[in-house]
Amino acid sequence: MDADITLHxxxxxxxxxxDTRTTLLDALRERLxxxxxxxxxxxxxxxxCTVLLDGRRVLSCLVLAVTRNGHEVTTADGLAPAGALHPVQQAFLDHDGYQCGYCTPGQVCSAVGVLDELDAGWASIVTPDGAEPHLDDEEVAERMSGNLCRCGAYAGIRAAVTSAGGAR
Incomplete structure (x- = not known):
């Protein structure tokens, strides 16, 4: 069964x-x-495949596109629409947070989400009970753990996220 939807x-x-079984990832890549x-x-x-959906990071391969009709989807390309790099994108360049680059768009979107979560005061599993979450290597590593890098650029990725977070 097909459905007509609008994604921003x-x-x-x-x-x-x-098709109502189409993932958001496939709708983005194959249809748009x-x-x-x-x-x-x-x-x-x-x-x-990480994107920002209404400002929150999601794995677009796990979301059905029809369930997000009318919602805002931001990819790494949309983080800096005026042509200048987003601070997280710049930090990835400055700290060699990529190698082959395949995972980089998802890493960048996840990093933006991580920094927003920290700004909102959301704790993670490594945040001490009752403490305000803060930007350190352990916190960044835990929050970014859902994004894998086959090349192993994790030191650069952690440094990029920390740098971008501190520059806000």
Missing amino acids: VDGRPRQVTV GVISPKKGCDHGQCGA
């Missing part, structure tokens, strides 16, 4: 007809030509 992708409304989110595992285990 990187600030632009995009209408598309999708938005190739920033990558298909890695297609099982929600690697994080390469």
Whole structure:
């Protein structure tokens, strides 16, 4: 069964007809030509498909597109629509937070989500009970643990997230 939906992708409304079983990732990549989110595992285990959905990070391979009709989807490409890099994107460049680059769009979107979660005061499993979460290596590593890098650029990724967080 097909459905007509509108997704607001990187600030632009995009209408598309999708099979009701189509994931958000497949709608973005295959139907709309938005190739920033990558298909890695297609099982929600690697994080390469991470996008911001209404400002919160999600694994787009696990979300059915029809359930997000009318919602805002921001990819790594949409973080800096005016052409200048988003502070997180710049930090990834400054700290060598990438190697092959395949996971980078998902890492960047996840990092933006992580910093927003910290700003909102959301605790993680490594946040001490009753403490306000703060930006340190342990906190960043835990919050970014859903995003895998086959090249092993984790030191640069942690440094980039910490740097971008401190620059806010």
